[in-house]
Amino acid sequence: MSIAISPEVAERLRGFEAPERLGFGSVMAPVMFRAVYQDGCWSGGELIPYGPLQIDPAAKVLHYAQTCFEGMKAYRRVDGSIGLFRPEKNARRMAYSARRLCMPEIPEGMFLEAVRCVTAYCAYLIPAASGESLYLRPLLIGTQPDLSVSASNIYEFYVIASPSEAYHSGNMRVWIERDDTRAALGGTGDAKVGGNYAASLQSVAQLKARGYDQSLWLSPSDRKQIEELSGMNFFAVIDGQLHTPKLSGSILEGVTRDSLIELAGTLGYRVHEREMDIDDLLALIGSGTCSEAFACGTAAIISPISVIGDAGHSVSLPQVPGPVSTALRSALLDIQEGRAEDPFGWMQQVEPASP
Amino acid sequence: MSIAISPEVAERLRGFEAPERLGFGSVMAPVMFRAVYQDGCWSGGELIPYGPLQIDPAAKVLHYAQTCFEGMKAYRRVDGSIGLFRPEKNARRMAYSARRLCMPEIPEGMFLEAVRCVTAYCAYLIPAASGESLYLRPLLIGTQPDLSVSASNIYEFYVIASPSEAYHSGNMRVWIERDDTRAALGGTGDAKVGGNYAASLQSVAQLKARGYDQSLWLSPSDRKQIEELSGMNFFAVIDGQLHTPKLSGSILEGVTRDSLIELAGTLGYRVHEREMDIDDLLALIGSGTCSEAFACGTAAIISPISVIGDAGHSVSLPQVPGPVSTALRSALLDIQEGRAEDPFGWMQQVEPASP
Numbered sequence: 001m002s003i004a005i006s007p008e009v010a011e012r013l014r015g016f017e018a019p020e021r022l023g024f025g026s027v028m029a030p031v032m033f034r035a036v037y038q039d040g041c042w043s044g045g046e047l048i049p050y051g052p053l054q055i056d057p058a059a060k061v062l063h064y065a066q067t068c069f070e071g072m073k074a075y076r077r078v079d080g081s082i083g084l085f086r087p088e089k090n091a092r093r094m095a096y097s098a099r100r101l102c103m104p105e106i107p108e109g110m111f112l113e114a115v116r117c118v119t120a121y122c123a124y125l126i127p128a129a130s131g132e133s134l135y136l137r138p139l140l141i142g143t144q145p146d147l148s149v150s151a152s153n154i155y156e157f158y159v160i161a162s163p164s165e166a167y168h169s170g171n172m173r174v175w176i177e178r179d180d181t182r183a184a185l186g187g188t189g190d191a192k193v194g195g196n197y198a199a200s201l202q203s204v205a206q207l208k209a210r211g212y213d214q215s216l217w218l219s220p221s222d223r224k225q226i227e228e229l230s231g232m233n234f235f236a237v238i239d240g241q242l243h244t245p246k247l248s249g250s251i252l253e254g255v256t257r258d259s260l261i262e263l264a265g266t267l268g269y270r271v272h273e274r275e276m277d278i279d280d281l282l283a284l285i286g287s288g289t290c291s292e293a294f295a296c297g298t299a300a301i302i303s304p305i306s307v308i309g310d311a312g313h314s315v316s317l318p319q320v321p322g323p324v325s326t327a328l329r330s331a332l333l334d335i336q337e338g339r340a341e342d343p344f345g346w347m348q349q350v351e352p353a354s355p
Numbered sequence: 356m357s358i359a360i361s362p363e364v365a366e367r368l369r370g371f372e373a374p375e376r377l378g379f380g381s382v383m384a385p386v387m388f389r390a391v392y393q394d395g396c397w398s399g400g401e402l403i404p405y406g407p408l409q410i411d412p413a414a415k416v417l418h419y420a421q422t423c424f425e426g427m428k429a430y431r432r433v434d435g436s437i438g439l440f441r442p443e444k445n446a447r448r449m450a451y452s453a454r455r456l457c458m459p460e461i462p463e464g465m466f467l468e469a470v471r472c473v474t475a476y477c478a479y480l481i482p483a484a485s486g487e488s489l490y491l492r493p494l495l496i497g498t499q500p501d502l503s504v505s506a507s508n509i510y511e512f513y514v515i516a517s518p519s520e521a522y523h524s525g526n527m528r529v530w531i532e533r534d535d536t537r538a539a540l541g542g543t544g545d546a547k548v549g550g551n552y553a554a555s556l557q558s559v560a561q562l563k564a565r566g567y568d569q570s571l572w573l574s575p576s577d578r579k580q581i582e583e584l585s586g587m588n589f590f591a592v593i594d595g596q597l598h599t600p601k602l603s604g605s606i607l608e609g610v611t612r613d614s615l616i617e618l619a620g621t622l623g624y625r626v627h628e629r630e631m632d633i634d635d636l637l638a639l640i641g642s643g644t645c646s647e648a649f650a651c652g653t654a655a656i657i658s659p660i661s662v663i664g665d666a667g668h669s670v671s672l673p674q675v676p677g678p679v680s681t682a683l684r685s686a687l688l689d690i691q692e693g694r695a696e697d698p699f700g701w702m703q704q705v706e707p708a709s710p
Binding site: 024025026028032050051052053054055056057058061062063064065066067069100101102135141145146147148149150151158160162167179180181182183184185186187188193194195196197198199200201202204205220221222230231 | 418517555
């Protein structure tokens with residue numbers, strides 16, 4: 001790596017021991033990457049010990065949610081090597097998210113160096129069981145202390161990391177959200193920004209009380225078309241073919257979604273990106289034409305959906321996990337974890353670094 | 356006040372000198388109120404020196420924008436006393452905003468004590484010129500360090516303060532935003548949460564490049580009805596009567612809006628809260644039937660609108676500031692600054708405290 005580390009960072013790395021139970025996103029790696037944007041340029045890209053940020057109480061991020069982030073994973077592969085999955089896709093999406101909130105883009109080179117550096121030094125923390133990984137979280141926040149509603153002139157970029165289990169294990173019960181929306185047309189739904197997630201919390205709290213796991217969001221203008229789950233895209237298997245909502249402008253373009261579309265073709269499945277009317281889908285599940293549904297995302301990979309709940313009634317999917325979801329999940333994980341060839345060139349190897 | 360202060364806080368208060376040029380929201384008072392919510396209850400309400408917060412890099416607020424805030428003012432009145440304007444309205448709105456983002460409500464008693472305490476100890480900082488004030492910014496953030504998308508289980512509540520000039524001086528040029536939206540129906544537009552403001556930044560950046568000051572937001576579903584400006588409500592004077600968009604579910608219910616509706620009645624103006632089609636309004640301005648338009652809010656009080664810009668053409672208001680805007684602004688400021696009786700009981704006196 002081109003980034004040298006301080007004795008303090010080396011000591012933190014050597015002294016860290018992960019607990020036995022990892023969960024998802026709750027055990028944080030002992031170091032993080034940090035760079036600062038001020039006076040129109042980036043500086044200070046370095047690894048520092050993980051610890052509290054000093055943020056002014058008037059910082060833009062705290063009041064006006066000027067924040068965007070990414071989620072990505074580094075895998076320990078079966079040959080022992082470490083692989084990052086499509087990091088350039090995350091770099092480009094983060095640039096898009098940053099632009100949407102009037103934040104400076106993170107140069108792709110710096111973004112990639114940052115995630116490679118954190119991955120290299122935290123390689124010894126990456127768990128080896130299938131579905132486990134080092135979850136990486138690049139984060140860009142506006143920190144200028146000023147209460148006027150305008151873009152910050154100071155930004156901080158971090159990459160924090162968390163050795164993690166899969167985000168969702170088992171089947172998911174999803175609830176059709178017919179009242180709240182997570183994002184407006186002309187809003188920020190196609191960017192990975194904090195406000196989308198804040199808007200989703202109320203719906204999730206309500207459905208959890210009903211015994212469900214995730215909200216299924218509908219189109220903001222008419223609430224008829226399926227959009228996505230919070231942080232995950234939606235797929236259904238209809239007559240043996242894959243169907244997923246086409247990008248509407250208020251759906252986040254998932255890296256896993258994109259990868260599955262490409263991968264499915266090579267496995268012999270036709271994929272349809274189209275408007276998906278929720279009531280049509282419920283009818284297709286009722287008639288048995290739709291045999292499977294699943295959510296996909298970086299954190300969750302593929303999570304089969306067992307039940308779709310709606311006010312008044314709910315429908316159950318017949319096969320959970322079904323054969324198509326299982327085949328896609330295995331094919332993707334086989335590439336990510338090095339059990340299969342990588343015909344798409346998705347994996348980028350990272351050499352572990354020792355402190 | 357029931358809140359005792361530490362020697363350090365007293366020293367900060369005694370040592371602080373405000374610069375001559377205040378601006379809005381950029382000079383911060385030397386102390387702030389802080390309370391913490393953990394294990395289901397609030398504790399630690401106290402004044403502390405103003406300074407950086409220690410926030411974990413994985414805190415929910417930084418990633419998922421779990422933040423809401425308020426804006427309110429304390430005025431130095433002409434008799435030298437200090438008055439807070441309708442603080443209970445802000446307390447209740449903040450409780451609403453908190454619930455929308457699954458955050459704990461701040462008990463109204465604690466909220467009011469916090470703003471009164473900050474006001475009392477910062478009383479000596481409140482500028483005396485008309486339109487100037489101590490701008491108070493209550494802020495509630497979720498700080499649990501955990502990357503899963505769910506509500507925080509730890510919260511911090513702050514009241515920071517800024518001796519300030521009026522937010523907008525002079526006339527405003529507003530631009531009709533026909534593409535972006537700040538909030539979805541079923542979203543968070545009627546709560547004062549960070550994500551609404553983040554979503555608005557792109558529009559404001561674009562219109563500033565065209566020589567405009569603020570976006571005029573339209574209804575998210577059809578973009579036909581006027582909603583609000585970012586952080587301000589909209590009024591027009593049509594045939595000598597006041598018209599303002601009715602609360603749509605995606606408009607923030609402004610304290611100044613509410614106050615003006617009440618005050619206008621006593622000044623002999625009829626007020627109509629209704630759907631306001633933007634193209635109808637442009638035609639009424641063109642024909643001279645609409646004689647004035649203005650924005651109102653806690654920060655801005657009343658800002659007359661001089662121009663409404665649209666792709667292709669723009670319309671100018673004939674009287675800027677017009678007689679109705681001027682009369683309303685004076686009547687409201689007269690109450691706030693103690694030049695007139697307060698028949699509504701809006702002002703709450705605060706006794707200055709000395710460190």
